[in-house]
Amino acid sequence: MEFFVKSGSAEKQKTGCLILGVFASRKLSPQAQLVDELSDGHLSGILRRGDMEGKLGQTLLLHSVPNTNCDRILLVGCGKEREFSVSNYQKVSKKVIAILDETGTTDAMSCLNNLNIKSQDLYWKIRFGIEAANDTLYRFDQLKSKKSESRRPLRKLTFLIDSRADLPQSEVAIKQAEAISKGQGLTKDLANLPGNICHPTYLAEQAEALAEQYEHFSVDVLDESELKEMGAGAFVSVAQGSEQPGKMIAMEYMAGAKDEKPLVFVGKGITFDTGGISLKPGAAMDEMKFDMGGAASVFGLMKAVAEMELPINVVGFVAAAENMPASNATRPGDVVTTLSGQTVEILNTDAEGRLVLCDALTYVEKYNPEIVIDIATLTGAVIIALGHQASGLMSNNNPLAHEIENASDMAHDRVWRLPIWDEYHDQLKSNFADFSNLGGRPAGTITAACFLSKFTKKYRWAHLDIAGTAWRSGSKKGATGRPVPLLSQIVLNRVNKS
Numbered sequence: 001m002e003f004f005v006k007s008g009s010a011e012k013q014k015t016g017c018l019i020l021g022v023f024a025s026r027k028l029s030p031q032a033q034l035v036d037e038l039s040d041g042h043l044s045g046i047l048r049r050g051d052m053e054g055k056l057g058q059t060l061l062l063h064s065v066p067n068t069n070c071d072r073i074l075l076v077g078c079g080k081e082r083e084f085s086v087s088n089y090q091k092v093s094k095k096v097i098a099i100l101d102e103t104g105t106t107d108a109m110s111c112l113n114n115l116n117i118k119s120q121d122l123y124w125k126i127r128f129g130i131e132a133a134n135d136t137l138y139r140f141d142q143l144k145s146k147k148s149e150s151r152r153p154l155r156k157l158t159f160l161i162d163s164r165a166d167l168p169q170s171e172v173a174i175k176q177a178e179a180i181s182k183g184q185g186l187t188k189d190l191a192n193l194p195g196n197i198c199h200p201t202y203l204a205e206q207a208e209a210l211a212e213q214y215e216h217f218s219v220d221v222l223d224e225s226e227l228k229e230m231g232a233g234a235f236v237s238v239a240q241g242s243e244q245p246g247k248m249i250a251m252e253y254m255a256g257a258k259d260e261k262p263l264v265f266v267g268k269g270i271t272f273d274t275g276g277i278s279l280k281p282g283a284a285m286d287e288m289k290f291d292m293g294g295a296a297s298v299f300g301l302m303k304a305v306a307e308m309e310l311p312i313n314v315v316g317f318v319a320a321a322e323n324m325p326a327s328n329a330t331r332p333g334d335v336v337t338t339l340s341g342q343t344v345e346i347l348n349t350d351a352e353g354r355l356v357l358c359d360a361l362t363y364v365e366k367y368n369p370e371i372v373i374d375i376a377t378l379t380g381a382v383i384i385a386l387g388h389q390a391s392g393l394m395s396n397n398n399p400l401a402h403e404i405e406n407a408s409d410m411a412h413d414r415v416w417r418l419p420i421w422d423e424y425h426d427q428l429k430s431n432f433a434d435f436s437n438l439g440g441r442p443a444g445t446i447t448a449a450c451f452l453s454k455f456t457k458k459y460r461w462a463h464l465d466i467a468g469t470a471w472r473s474g475s476k477k478g479a480t481g482r483p484v485p486l487l488s489q490i491v492l493n494r495v496n497k498s
Protein backbone atom coordinates (compact mmCIF):
# COMPACT_ATOMS: atom_id res chain seq x y z
CA MET A 1 0.00 0.00 0.00
CA GLU A 2 1.09 3.55 -0.73
CA PHE A 3 0.71 6.58 1.50
CA PHE A 4 0.36 10.25 0.61
CA VAL A 5 -0.33 13.60 2.24
CA LYS A 6 -2.43 16.38 0.82
CA SER A 7 -3.43 19.74 2.21
CA GLY A 8 -7.01 20.87 1.88
CA SER A 9 -10.40 21.00 3.47
CA ALA A 10 -12.28 17.80 4.34
CA GLU A 11 -15.62 18.56 2.72
CA LYS A 12 -14.10 19.20 -0.72
CA GLN A 13 -12.21 15.96 -1.14
CA LYS A 14 -12.72 13.46 -3.93
CA THR A 15 -11.89 9.97 -2.70
CA GLY A 16 -13.14 6.38 -2.55
CA CYS A 17 -13.69 6.77 1.18
CA LEU A 18 -13.36 9.73 3.51
CA ILE A 19 -12.55 8.75 7.10
CA LEU A 20 -14.00 11.03 9.77
CA GLY A 21 -13.80 10.83 13.54
CA VAL A 22 -16.72 11.04 15.95
CA PHE A 23 -16.16 11.47 19.68
CA ALA A 24 -18.30 10.08 22.47
CA SER A 25 -20.92 10.97 22.99
CA ARG A 26 -22.20 11.93 19.54
CA LYS A 27 -19.73 14.72 18.92
CA LEU A 28 -18.54 15.32 15.37
CA SER A 29 -14.83 16.08 14.92
CA PRO A 30 -14.09 19.47 13.27
CA GLN A 31 -13.61 17.82 9.84
CA ALA A 32 -16.83 15.86 10.22
CA GLN A 33 -18.60 19.12 11.07
CA LEU A 34 -17.48 20.64 7.76
CA VAL A 35 -18.93 17.69 5.88
CA ASP A 36 -22.05 17.87 7.98
CA GLU A 37 -22.65 21.50 7.04
CA LEU A 38 -22.14 20.83 3.33
CA SER A 39 -24.48 17.84 3.42
CA ASP A 40 -27.27 19.75 5.16
CA GLY A 41 -26.90 17.96 8.45
CA HIS A 42 -26.69 14.42 7.04
CA LEU A 43 -24.13 13.29 9.62
CA SER A 44 -25.68 14.98 12.63
CA GLY A 45 -28.99 13.41 11.62
CA ILE A 46 -27.43 9.99 11.82
CA LEU A 47 -25.97 10.75 15.22
CA ARG A 48 -29.32 12.03 16.46
CA ARG A 49 -31.06 8.84 15.37
CA GLY A 50 -28.57 6.90 17.53
CA ASP A 51 -26.66 4.94 14.87
CA MET A 52 -23.25 6.27 15.92
CA GLU A 53 -22.41 7.08 19.51
CA GLY A 54 -18.71 7.67 18.95
CA LYS A 55 -17.65 4.80 21.21
CA LEU A 56 -14.05 3.75 20.68
CA GLY A 57 -13.77 1.52 17.62
CA GLN A 58 -17.42 1.85 16.54
CA THR A 59 -17.75 2.34 12.77
CA LEU A 60 -20.44 3.26 10.29
CA LEU A 61 -19.99 3.16 6.53
CA LEU A 62 -22.12 5.64 4.57
CA HIS A 63 -22.78 5.81 0.86
CA SER A 64 -23.93 8.72 -1.28
CA VAL A 65 -23.75 11.43 1.33
CA PRO A 66 -25.41 14.49 -0.29
CA ASN A 67 -23.24 17.23 -1.86
CA THR A 68 -19.92 15.41 -1.30
CA ASN A 69 -17.40 14.20 -3.89
CA CYS A 70 -16.55 10.96 -2.14
CA ASP A 71 -17.96 7.51 -2.87
CA ARG A 72 -18.15 6.61 0.80
CA ILE A 73 -17.72 8.12 4.22
CA LEU A 74 -16.51 6.01 7.11
CA LEU A 75 -17.46 7.40 10.49
CA VAL A 76 -15.28 6.04 13.23
CA GLY A 77 -15.81 6.29 16.96
CA CYS A 78 -12.80 7.69 18.81
CA GLY A 79 -14.13 7.45 22.36
CA LYS A 80 -14.02 10.37 24.76
CA GLU A 81 -12.21 13.35 23.26
CA ARG A 82 -10.20 14.07 26.43
CA GLU A 83 -9.03 10.43 26.58
CA PHE A 84 -7.87 10.25 22.95
CA SER A 85 -4.41 8.71 23.38
CA VAL A 86 -1.77 7.14 21.17
CA SER A 87 -3.19 3.69 22.00
CA ASN A 88 -6.69 4.78 21.10
CA TYR A 89 -5.47 6.38 17.88
CA GLN A 90 -3.65 3.14 17.00
CA LYS A 91 -6.75 1.06 17.81
CA VAL A 92 -8.96 3.27 15.68
CA SER A 93 -6.45 3.32 12.81
CA LYS A 94 -6.28 -0.48 12.80
CA LYS A 95 -10.04 -0.81 12.88
CA VAL A 96 -10.43 1.57 9.95
CA ILE A 97 -7.96 -0.34 7.80
CA ALA A 98 -9.62 -3.67 8.61
CA ILE A 99 -13.03 -2.25 7.61
CA LEU A 100 -11.72 -0.62 4.42
CA ASP A 101 -10.04 -3.86 3.43
CA GLU A 102 -13.50 -5.48 3.39
CA THR A 103 -15.07 -2.79 1.18
CA GLY A 104 -14.55 -2.35 -2.54
CA THR A 105 -12.58 0.86 -2.21
CA THR A 106 -9.00 0.99 -3.48
CA ASP A 107 -8.19 4.43 -2.11
CA ALA A 108 -9.13 6.35 1.01
CA MET A 109 -8.43 9.62 2.75
CA SER A 110 -8.02 9.95 6.49
CA CYS A 111 -8.80 13.01 8.59
CA LEU A 112 -7.95 11.25 11.86
CA ASN A 113 -4.46 12.77 11.90
CA ASN A 114 -6.09 16.15 12.58
CA LEU A 115 -7.50 15.02 15.90
CA ASN A 116 -5.63 16.15 19.00
CA ILE A 117 -3.57 13.63 20.91
CA LYS A 118 -1.79 14.92 23.98
CA SER A 119 1.85 15.85 23.17
CA GLN A 120 1.85 14.24 19.72
CA ASP A 121 2.50 16.31 16.64
CA LEU A 122 1.52 15.62 13.04
CA TYR A 123 4.74 13.70 12.35
CA TRP A 124 3.83 11.15 14.99
CA LYS A 125 0.20 10.86 14.00
CA ILE A 126 1.21 10.07 10.43
CA ARG A 127 3.90 7.65 11.57
CA PHE A 128 1.60 5.78 13.91
CA GLY A 129 -1.16 5.80 11.28
CA ILE A 130 1.04 4.19 8.64
CA GLU A 131 2.63 1.71 11.02
CA ALA A 132 -0.83 0.67 12.27
CA ALA A 133 -2.10 0.27 8.69
CA ASN A 134 0.81 -1.89 7.60
CA ASP A 135 0.63 -3.95 10.78
CA THR A 136 -3.06 -4.64 10.10
CA LEU A 137 -2.62 -5.51 6.44
CA TYR A 138 0.28 -7.90 7.09
CA ARG A 139 -0.44 -11.48 6.00
CA PHE A 140 1.80 -14.49 6.24
CA ASP A 141 0.58 -16.78 3.48
CA GLN A 142 3.80 -17.78 1.75
CA LEU A 143 3.40 -21.35 2.99
CA LYS A 144 -0.26 -21.74 1.97
CA SER A 145 -0.93 -23.38 -1.36
CA LYS A 146 -3.68 -20.85 -2.09
CA LYS A 147 -2.90 -17.22 -1.29
CA SER A 148 -5.66 -15.08 0.19
CA GLU A 149 -6.09 -12.17 -2.16
CA SER A 150 -8.44 -9.26 -1.61
CA ARG A 151 -10.66 -8.76 -4.63
CA ARG A 152 -9.97 -5.05 -4.78
CA PRO A 153 -7.20 -4.33 -2.33
CA LEU A 154 -6.76 -0.99 -0.65
CA ARG A 155 -3.88 0.61 -2.55
CA LYS A 156 -3.68 4.20 -1.49
CA LEU A 157 -4.21 6.04 1.79
CA THR A 158 -3.92 9.82 1.88
CA PHE A 159 -3.62 11.83 5.07
CA LEU A 160 -5.43 15.13 4.77
CA ILE A 161 -3.60 17.98 6.49
CA ASP A 162 -4.63 21.56 7.17
CA SER A 163 -1.67 23.50 6.00
CA ARG A 164 0.87 23.28 3.18
CA ALA A 165 3.53 24.29 5.68
CA ASP A 166 3.18 20.84 7.26
CA LEU A 167 3.95 19.00 4.03
CA PRO A 168 7.72 18.60 4.59
CA GLN A 169 7.44 16.99 8.05
CA SER A 170 4.63 14.81 6.73
CA GLU A 171 6.80 13.55 3.88
CA VAL A 172 9.55 12.68 6.35
CA ALA A 173 7.01 10.83 8.49
CA ILE A 174 5.85 8.81 5.47
CA LYS A 175 9.35 7.84 4.43
CA GLN A 176 10.38 6.82 7.94
CA ALA A 177 7.14 4.99 8.73
CA GLU A 178 7.30 3.03 5.48
CA ALA A 179 10.91 2.04 6.18
CA ILE A 180 10.09 0.92 9.71
CA SER A 181 7.06 -1.01 8.45
CA LYS A 182 9.20 -2.76 5.86
CA GLY A 183 11.69 -3.70 8.54
CA GLN A 184 8.91 -4.91 10.78
CA GLY A 185 7.47 -6.95 7.91
CA LEU A 186 10.82 -8.67 7.38
CA THR A 187 11.05 -9.39 11.11
CA LYS A 188 7.59 -10.96 11.09
CA ASP A 189 8.32 -13.02 7.96
CA LEU A 190 11.56 -14.43 9.36
CA ALA A 191 10.07 -15.15 12.78
CA ASN A 192 6.93 -16.76 11.36
CA LEU A 193 8.93 -19.16 9.19
CA PRO A 194 9.27 -22.58 10.81
CA GLY A 195 12.51 -24.13 11.98
CA ASN A 196 12.76 -26.51 9.03
CA ILE A 197 12.96 -23.57 6.63
CA CYS A 198 14.47 -20.78 8.69
CA HIS A 199 17.71 -22.28 10.03
CA PRO A 200 21.04 -20.50 10.59
CA THR A 201 22.09 -20.97 6.95
CA TYR A 202 18.80 -19.48 5.75
CA LEU A 203 19.36 -16.45 7.99
CA ALA A 204 22.86 -16.02 6.58
CA GLU A 205 21.39 -16.05 3.06
CA GLN A 206 18.85 -13.40 4.04
CA ALA A 207 21.68 -11.21 5.31
CA GLU A 208 23.52 -11.63 1.99
CA ALA A 209 20.34 -10.62 0.19
CA LEU A 210 20.15 -7.38 2.19
CA ALA A 211 23.77 -6.63 1.32
CA GLU A 212 22.90 -7.09 -2.38
CA GLN A 213 19.94 -4.76 -2.08
CA TYR A 214 21.36 -1.83 -0.14
CA GLU A 215 24.32 0.50 -0.35
CA HIS A 216 26.90 0.77 2.46
CA PHE A 217 25.78 -2.74 3.49
CA SER A 218 28.10 -5.71 3.83
CA VAL A 219 27.89 -9.10 5.47
CA ASP A 220 30.38 -11.41 7.12
CA VAL A 221 29.40 -14.94 8.15
CA LEU A 222 31.39 -16.96 10.68
CA ASP A 223 30.73 -20.67 10.49
CA GLU A 224 30.70 -23.20 13.29
CA SER A 225 34.16 -24.64 12.66
CA GLU A 226 35.70 -21.17 12.57
CA LEU A 227 33.94 -20.31 15.82
CA LYS A 228 35.18 -23.50 17.45
CA GLU A 229 38.71 -22.67 16.41
CA MET A 230 38.36 -19.14 17.71
CA GLY A 231 37.35 -20.45 21.14
CA ALA A 232 33.64 -19.62 21.18
CA GLY A 233 32.98 -22.69 23.33
CA ALA A 234 29.66 -21.51 24.75
CA PHE A 235 28.17 -20.85 21.31
CA VAL A 236 29.44 -24.16 19.96
CA SER A 237 28.07 -26.08 22.98
CA VAL A 238 24.58 -25.04 21.86
CA ALA A 239 25.05 -25.49 18.10
CA GLN A 240 26.85 -28.85 18.24
CA GLY A 241 23.76 -31.01 18.83
CA SER A 242 22.11 -29.98 15.58
CA GLU A 243 22.59 -31.13 12.00
CA GLN A 244 22.15 -27.50 11.05
CA PRO A 245 25.49 -25.74 11.41
CA GLY A 246 25.49 -22.71 13.71
CA LYS A 247 26.54 -19.35 12.34
CA MET A 248 27.33 -15.88 13.54
CA ILE A 249 26.19 -13.29 11.05
CA ALA A 250 27.57 -9.75 10.99
CA MET A 251 25.63 -7.15 9.00
CA GLU A 252 27.51 -3.88 8.69
CA TYR A 253 25.76 -0.75 7.50
CA MET A 254 28.43 1.93 7.36
CA ALA A 255 26.98 5.15 6.02
CA GLY A 256 28.42 7.37 8.74
CA ALA A 257 31.82 8.96 9.10
CA LYS A 258 34.77 6.54 8.94
CA ASP A 259 35.95 7.29 12.47
CA GLU A 260 32.47 7.19 14.03
CA LYS A 261 31.96 4.26 16.40
CA PRO A 262 29.09 1.98 15.37
CA LEU A 263 25.90 1.26 17.27
CA VAL A 264 25.91 -2.51 17.67
CA PHE A 265 22.76 -4.64 17.95
CA VAL A 266 23.11 -8.32 18.85
CA GLY A 267 20.21 -10.73 18.29
CA LYS A 268 19.54 -14.17 19.79
CA GLY A 269 18.93 -16.40 16.79
CA ILE A 270 17.89 -19.81 18.12
CA THR A 271 16.00 -20.99 15.04
CA PHE A 272 14.40 -23.71 17.15
CA ASP A 273 14.71 -24.30 20.88
CA THR A 274 13.85 -27.82 21.98
CA GLY A 275 15.67 -27.22 25.25
CA GLY A 276 18.38 -29.70 24.22
CA ILE A 277 19.02 -32.57 26.65
CA SER A 278 17.08 -30.54 29.25
CA LEU A 279 14.18 -31.13 26.87
CA LYS A 280 11.17 -28.82 27.02
CA PRO A 281 7.67 -30.21 27.65
CA GLY A 282 5.64 -30.75 24.48
CA ALA A 283 2.86 -28.20 24.96
CA ALA A 284 3.23 -25.22 22.60
CA MET A 285 6.77 -26.24 21.76
CA ASP A 286 6.09 -25.16 18.16
CA GLU A 287 6.32 -21.58 19.44
CA MET A 288 10.02 -22.08 20.00
CA LYS A 289 10.44 -21.39 16.27
CA PHE A 290 10.05 -17.77 17.44
CA ASP A 291 13.19 -18.11 19.55
CA MET A 292 15.07 -16.22 16.84
CA GLY A 293 12.82 -13.19 17.36
CA GLY A 294 15.73 -11.11 18.62
CA ALA A 295 17.74 -11.93 15.51
CA ALA A 296 14.69 -11.25 13.34
CA SER A 297 14.35 -7.81 14.93
CA VAL A 298 18.00 -7.08 14.16
CA PHE A 299 17.33 -7.96 10.50
CA GLY A 300 14.26 -5.69 10.55
CA LEU A 301 16.23 -2.85 12.10
CA MET A 302 18.99 -3.16 9.50
CA LYS A 303 16.43 -3.07 6.70
CA ALA A 304 14.68 -0.04 8.21
CA VAL A 305 17.94 1.86 8.67
CA ALA A 306 19.07 1.07 5.12
CA GLU A 307 15.65 2.06 3.72
CA MET A 308 15.85 5.39 5.54
CA GLU A 309 19.40 5.84 4.20
CA LEU A 310 20.48 7.14 7.59
CA PRO A 311 24.01 8.61 7.72
CA ILE A 312 25.24 6.46 10.60
CA ASN A 313 27.26 3.31 11.32
CA VAL A 314 25.21 0.37 12.57
CA VAL A 315 26.26 -3.25 13.03
CA GLY A 316 23.60 -5.95 13.28
CA PHE A 317 25.06 -9.13 14.74
CA VAL A 318 23.18 -12.40 14.97
CA ALA A 319 24.11 -15.56 16.87
CA ALA A 320 22.22 -18.28 15.00
CA ALA A 321 21.98 -21.90 16.11
CA GLU A 322 19.46 -24.66 16.66
CA ASN A 323 19.16 -26.15 20.16
CA MET A 324 18.67 -29.92 19.73
CA PRO A 325 19.09 -33.06 21.82
CA ALA A 326 21.51 -35.52 20.23
CA SER A 327 24.23 -37.98 21.22
CA ASN A 328 26.77 -35.23 20.67
CA ALA A 329 24.67 -32.58 22.39
CA THR A 330 25.86 -30.82 25.52
CA ARG A 331 24.97 -32.59 28.80
CA PRO A 332 23.83 -30.88 31.98
CA GLY A 333 26.99 -30.48 34.06
CA ASP A 334 29.31 -29.97 31.09
CA VAL A 335 31.83 -27.18 31.55
CA VAL A 336 32.80 -25.03 28.56
CA THR A 337 35.21 -22.18 28.00
CA THR A 338 33.68 -19.05 26.52
CA LEU A 339 35.35 -16.76 23.98
CA SER A 340 36.13 -14.42 26.89
CA GLY A 341 38.13 -17.15 28.62
CA GLN A 342 35.66 -17.44 31.50
CA THR A 343 34.35 -20.96 32.14
CA VAL A 344 30.68 -21.91 32.50
CA GLU A 345 29.02 -24.94 34.03
CA ILE A 346 25.97 -25.68 31.91
CA LEU A 347 23.43 -26.80 34.50
CA ASN A 348 20.51 -26.57 32.11
CA THR A 349 20.87 -26.87 28.35
CA ASP A 350 17.58 -24.98 27.96
CA ALA A 351 19.28 -21.82 29.19
CA GLU A 352 20.99 -21.69 25.79
CA GLY A 353 20.25 -18.11 24.76
CA ARG A 354 22.75 -16.65 27.20
CA LEU A 355 25.34 -19.16 25.94
CA VAL A 356 25.15 -18.12 22.31
CA LEU A 357 24.88 -14.45 23.28
CA CYS A 358 27.85 -14.35 25.65
CA ASP A 359 30.28 -15.28 22.88
CA ALA A 360 28.62 -12.88 20.45
CA LEU A 361 28.90 -10.10 23.06
CA THR A 362 32.61 -10.84 23.42
CA TYR A 363 33.13 -10.99 19.66
CA VAL A 364 31.56 -7.56 19.02
CA GLU A 365 34.23 -5.89 21.17
CA LYS A 366 36.22 -5.83 17.93
CA TYR A 367 33.91 -3.13 16.54
CA ASN A 368 34.90 -0.72 19.32
CA PRO A 369 31.18 -0.05 19.74
CA GLU A 370 29.59 3.22 20.84
CA ILE A 371 26.86 1.14 22.51
CA VAL A 372 25.77 -2.50 22.38
CA ILE A 373 22.14 -3.55 22.71
CA ASP A 374 21.23 -7.21 22.65
CA ILE A 375 17.72 -8.39 21.90
CA ALA A 376 16.62 -11.85 22.97
CA THR A 377 13.62 -14.08 23.69
CA LEU A 378 15.63 -15.03 26.71
CA THR A 379 13.35 -16.04 29.58
CA GLY A 380 9.81 -17.26 30.22
CA ALA A 381 10.13 -15.35 33.50
CA VAL A 382 9.85 -11.97 31.77
CA ILE A 383 6.31 -12.93 30.74
CA ILE A 384 5.47 -13.52 34.39
CA ALA A 385 7.01 -10.18 35.36
CA LEU A 386 5.74 -7.90 32.57
CA GLY A 387 3.21 -9.89 30.55
CA HIS A 388 2.93 -9.13 26.86
CA GLN A 389 2.99 -5.34 27.03
CA ALA A 390 6.55 -4.37 27.85
CA SER A 391 9.91 -5.82 26.93
CA GLY A 392 12.33 -6.18 29.85
CA LEU A 393 15.20 -3.68 29.85
CA MET A 394 18.42 -4.19 31.78
CA SER A 395 21.60 -2.18 31.46
CA ASN A 396 25.01 -1.48 32.95
CA ASN A 397 24.73 2.20 32.02
CA ASN A 398 22.06 4.62 33.25
CA PRO A 399 22.25 7.17 30.41
CA LEU A 400 21.86 4.37 27.86
CA ALA A 401 18.90 2.91 29.77
CA HIS A 402 17.27 6.35 29.83
CA GLU A 403 17.94 6.80 26.13
CA ILE A 404 16.16 3.50 25.43
CA GLU A 405 13.25 4.36 27.74
CA ASN A 406 12.86 7.67 25.95
CA ALA A 407 12.88 6.07 22.48
CA SER A 408 10.43 3.49 23.77
CA ASP A 409 8.00 6.21 24.89
CA MET A 410 8.34 7.99 21.56
CA ALA A 411 7.79 4.88 19.43
CA HIS A 412 5.13 3.57 21.81
CA ASP A 413 6.99 0.24 21.82
CA ARG A 414 7.26 -0.19 25.53
CA VAL A 415 10.03 -1.38 27.82
CA TRP A 416 10.34 -1.55 31.60
CA ARG A 417 13.64 -1.58 33.41
CA LEU A 418 14.70 -4.27 35.88
CA PRO A 419 17.80 -4.09 38.12
CA ILE A 420 20.92 -6.24 37.76
CA TRP A 421 22.41 -5.56 41.19
CA ASP A 422 25.51 -7.41 42.36
CA GLU A 423 23.49 -9.34 44.94
CA TYR A 424 21.68 -11.23 42.19
CA HIS A 425 24.97 -12.55 40.82
CA ASP A 426 25.25 -14.93 43.79
CA GLN A 427 22.55 -17.07 42.20
CA LEU A 428 24.96 -18.00 39.39
CA LYS A 429 27.64 -19.52 41.67
CA SER A 430 29.15 -22.81 40.54
CA ASN A 431 31.24 -25.38 42.42
CA PHE A 432 33.00 -26.45 39.24
CA ALA A 433 33.44 -23.45 36.91
CA ASP A 434 33.65 -19.66 37.13
CA PHE A 435 29.84 -19.55 37.24
CA SER A 436 26.84 -21.52 35.99
CA ASN A 437 24.26 -20.69 33.33
CA LEU A 438 21.37 -21.17 35.73
CA GLY A 439 20.09 -18.78 38.39
CA GLY A 440 17.13 -20.73 39.74
CA ARG A 441 13.48 -19.65 39.84
CA PRO A 442 13.61 -16.28 41.60
CA ALA A 443 14.17 -13.31 39.24
CA GLY A 444 14.94 -15.53 36.25
CA THR A 445 15.00 -12.58 33.84
CA ILE A 446 17.44 -10.67 36.00
CA THR A 447 19.87 -13.54 36.60
CA ALA A 448 19.93 -14.23 32.84
CA ALA A 449 20.95 -10.58 32.34
CA CYS A 450 23.51 -10.87 35.16
CA PHE A 451 25.06 -13.75 33.25
CA LEU A 452 25.30 -11.59 30.11
CA SER A 453 26.72 -8.66 32.07
CA LYS A 454 29.82 -10.72 32.84
CA PHE A 455 30.66 -10.40 29.14
CA THR A 456 29.84 -6.73 28.56
CA LYS A 457 32.23 -4.90 30.86
CA LYS A 458 34.14 -3.21 28.07
CA TYR A 459 31.30 -1.08 26.68
CA ARG A 460 27.96 0.58 27.43
CA TRP A 461 25.41 -2.19 27.14
CA ALA A 462 21.71 -2.83 27.40
CA HIS A 463 19.70 -6.02 27.13
CA LEU A 464 16.11 -6.35 25.94
CA ASP A 465 14.23 -9.50 26.93
CA ILE A 466 11.47 -9.76 24.34
CA ALA A 467 10.08 -13.22 25.21
CA GLY A 468 6.71 -11.62 26.04
CA THR A 469 6.50 -9.16 23.17
CA ALA A 470 7.97 -10.80 20.06
CA TRP A 471 4.99 -12.98 19.23
CA ARG A 472 1.38 -13.71 20.06
CA SER A 473 -0.05 -17.12 20.97
CA GLY A 474 -3.55 -18.50 20.47
CA SER A 475 -5.80 -17.90 17.49
CA LYS A 476 -3.78 -14.87 16.42
CA LYS A 477 -0.50 -16.75 16.73
CA GLY A 478 2.26 -14.93 14.90
CA ALA A 479 5.22 -12.60 15.18
CA THR A 480 4.55 -8.97 16.21
CA GLY A 481 7.61 -7.38 14.62
CA ARG A 482 8.55 -5.88 17.98
CA PRO A 483 10.84 -4.25 18.99
CA VAL A 484 11.71 -2.93 15.52
CA PRO A 485 9.90 0.39 16.15
CA LEU A 486 11.90 0.88 19.35
CA LEU A 487 15.26 -0.07 17.82
CA SER A 488 14.63 2.16 14.80
CA GLN A 489 13.78 5.05 17.11
CA ILE A 490 16.99 4.61 19.06
CA VAL A 491 18.95 4.94 15.81
CA LEU A 492 16.80 7.81 14.50
CA ASN A 493 17.27 9.76 17.73
CA ARG A 494 21.03 9.31 17.47
CA VAL A 495 20.97 10.63 13.90
CA ASN A 496 18.78 13.59 14.81
CA LYS A 497 20.98 14.47 17.77
CA SER A 498 24.22 14.63 15.79
Ligand code: BES
Nearest residue numbers: 291348350351352377378379380381467
Ligand atom coordinates in the same frame (compact mmCIF):
# COMPACT_ATOMS: atom_id res chain seq x y z
N1 BES B 1 13.65 -19.46 24.63
C1 BES B 1 13.46 -19.75 26.01
C2 BES B 1 12.68 -18.64 26.72
C3 BES B 1 11.19 -18.67 26.52
C4 BES B 1 10.42 -19.64 27.11
C5 BES B 1 10.58 -17.69 25.79
C6 BES B 1 9.05 -19.63 26.94
C7 BES B 1 9.21 -17.67 25.63
C8 BES B 1 8.44 -18.65 26.20
C9 BES B 1 14.80 -19.87 26.70
O1 BES B 1 15.81 -20.43 25.95
C10 BES B 1 14.59 -20.76 27.87
O2 BES B 1 14.31 -21.91 27.66
N2 BES B 1 14.71 -20.21 29.07
C11 BES B 1 14.50 -20.94 30.25
C12 BES B 1 15.62 -20.58 31.18
C13 BES B 1 15.72 -21.47 32.38
C14 BES B 1 16.10 -22.87 31.98
C15 BES B 1 16.75 -20.87 33.31
C16 BES B 1 13.15 -20.53 30.84
O3 BES B 1 12.77 -19.36 30.70
O4 BES B 1 12.47 -21.39 31.36
Ligand code: MN
Nearest residue numbers: 273350351352
Ligand atom coordinates in the same frame (compact mmCIF):
# COMPACT_ATOMS: atom_id res chain seq x y z
MN1 MN C 1 15.83 -22.55 26.04
Ligand code: ZN
Nearest residue numbers: 270273291353
Ligand atom coordinates in the same frame (compact mmCIF):
# COMPACT_ATOMS: atom_id res chain seq x y z
ZN1 ZN D 1 15.67 -20.19 23.94
